Amino acid sequence: MFLLKKGDWEIKKTKKKGWGIFSKIKIGADIVIADYLGMVIKTADYDLENDKKGLYLMYYTDRASIYPDLSRPSPHLINHSCSPNCWMYPYRGHTLFFTLQSIDPGEEFTISYLLSPDDGSCNPCVHVCKCDSENCTGSMHLSKDKYEKWQRFQNTEKKKTKVAKFIFGKNLPMLSSYPKTVPHNPIYTIMCSA
Numbered sequence: 001m002f003l004l005k006k007g008d009w010e011i012k013k014t015k016k017k018g019w020g021i022f023s024k025i026k027i028g029a030d031i032v033i034a035d036y037l038g039m040v041i042k043t044a045d046y047d048l049e050n051d052k053k054g055l056y057l058m059y060y061t062d063r064a065s066i067y068p069d070l071s072r073p074s075p076h077l078i079n080h081s082c083s084p085n086c087w088m089y090p091y092r093g094h095t096l097f098f099t100l101q102s103i104d105p106g107e108e109f110t111i112s113y114l115l116s117p118d119d120g121s122c123n124p125c126v127h128v129c130k131c132d133s134e135n136c137t138g139s140m141h142l143s144k145d146k147y148e149k150w151q152r153f154q155n156t157e158k159k160k161t162k163v164a165k166f167i168f169g170k171n172l173p174m175l176s177s178y179p180k181t182v183p184h185n186p187i188y189t190i191m192c193s194a
């Protein structure tokens with residue numbers, strides 16, 4: 001769900017990527033804009049064969065994943081970019097989305113999907129990137145180097161807060177409170193550079 005006020009964002013059709021989420025206001029950098037909510041499912045039970053792209057399943061714990069309600073406009077509609085203006089922040093097990101830089105009215109929110117490196121098992125790979133940014137790698141898969149850097153950072157970050165309670169088969173409830181901002185970290189610049 002979006003943590004921005006209703007009316008401060010909108011869903012619009014993009015030229016090449018289907019739907020996208022756009023800002024209607026100016027937003028500063030490091031601001032938490034969304035929480036990736038949905039049904040808590042057992043990752044082992046998830047039928048990946050029927051969901052080749054597998055883009056909406058979000059890691060929660062080693063056994064649990066979050067699957068959003070696709071019938072509602074939610075952060076799952078934020079498109080991938082190789083030069084995203086938002087990033088993910090692990091907080092109490094939840095995945096919060098925050099702004100990496102200031103966002104102008106009319107600008108599309110973008111994020112890196114942080115897909116694991118393509119080791120050949122993704123065949124044929126459907127994760128083609130059409131973000132048109134200068135750094136576009138043409139793929140949503142990360143390089144091995146970046147992926148490992150990100151995993152290391154995320155694992156340390158995750159330990160800083162305790163995973164919020166959840167029940168399998170139920171929607172992950174909102175947190176009772178959210179941080180307004182996310183601390184700056186050079187990792188994001190590294191991850192976004194070519």
Ligand SMILES: [Zn+2]
Nearest residue numbers: 122125126127
């Ligand atoms: Zn792929």
Ligand SMILES: [Zn+2]
Nearest residue numbers: 082129131136
């Ligand atoms: Zn790209």
